[in-house]
Amino acid sequence: MRLLFVGDVMGRSGRAAIAAEMPRLRRELRADAVVVNGENAAGGFGITEAICAEILDAGADAVTxxxxxxxxxxxxxxxxxQPRLIRPLNFPKGAPGRGANLIELANGQRLLVINAMGRVFMDALDDPFAAIEREVEMCGLGAAADAILVDLHAEATSEKQAMGHFLDGRVSLVVGTHTHIPTADHQILPGGTGYQTDAGMTGDFDSVIGVDKEEPIRRFLTKLPGSRYEPAAGPATLCGVLVETDDRTGLARRIGPLRVGGRLAPTMPDF
Structure with missing residues (x-):
């Protein structure tokens, strides 16, 4: 199976890149499944039903x-x-929606998508390690699921790396989101799990993590509240990661980063 994960879609610029590039990329990369993080898609803050539909219509199988x-x-x-919209698994009991979903793909294979939030420098939520452990035990790789993708939305690189090693050999891909900067550490861990600390964002990189740069700079200089943060509106770089799994084991065989358009140097997976 070939899994494409696309990093945090930031505002109108990011949505335009999804609409323009994702159908082509899915076709050219021969992706069997596409998962997109959409938590900043609506003006940088959350997601609406119409925007979720836009991302799914552009070719996503799930939105985290x-x-x-x-x-x-x-x-x-x-x-x-909307069962293909997946919120963090470790939100408190009673939160609407679901934190994981087993999605049947067009080719008949089954992909378990899990979304969780870290706790270091983030909101105090339930333990993401224990929450993901329960899901993986209930829907194991090679049994109920042909592949398992984990989107860990977290601030600390150490927490993301720890999660990768914790799940190594039991899921297909652990990929980080939230910090919006693509990391250069894409790899296959010793047990066979694909890993990248942060996929990066799909947004304008002439910005401060996707936000129009004047207001965050002003706040750093003055330490005073001001106007609302607004997404930068320039051309977006679509950032993501592609993983190819072994159909027999569900573990990663190859992994490569993806960057298309905008300001960052382009790169495509070489497989």
């Missing part, structure tokens, strides 16, 4: 979220009727 999951209040309602 993060700490901005409920910034658009309508998400609290429509997530219940």
């Amino acid at each position: 979220l993060g700490n901005h999951a409920w910034d658009q209040r309508e998400a609290l309602v429509f997530i219940e009727r």
Whole structure:
């Protein structure tokens, strides 16, 4: 199976890149499944039902979220009727929606998508390690699922790396989101799990992590509140990672980063 994961979609610029590039990329990369993090898709803060539909219509099989999951209040309602929108698994009991879903793909294979949030420098949530452990035990790789993708939405690189090693040999891919900067550490861990600390964002990199740069610079200089953060509106770089798994084991055989358009140097997986 070939799995394409696309990093945090940031505002209108990121959505334009998804609409323009993702159908082509899915075709050219021969991706069997595409998962997109959409938690910043609506003006940088959350996601709406219409925007979720846009991303799915562009070719995504699932959309993951993060700490901005409920910034658009309508998400609290429509997530219940959209099983391909997946919020962090370790939200408190009673949160709407689901933190994992087993998705049947067009080729008949089954992909388990898990979304969780880290706790270091983030909101105090339930333990993501224990929460993911339970899901993997219930829906194991090679048994119920042909592949398992984990999106860990977290601030600390150490927490993301620890999760990768914790799940090594039991899932197909552990990929980090949230910090919006693509890391250069794509690798296959010793047990066969693909890993990248952060996939990066799909947004304008002439910015401060996707935000129009003047306001965050002003706040750093003055330490005073000001106007609302707005997404940068220039051309977006679509960032992501492609993993090819072994159909027999569900573990990674090859992994490569993806960057298309915008300001960053382009790169395509070489397989």
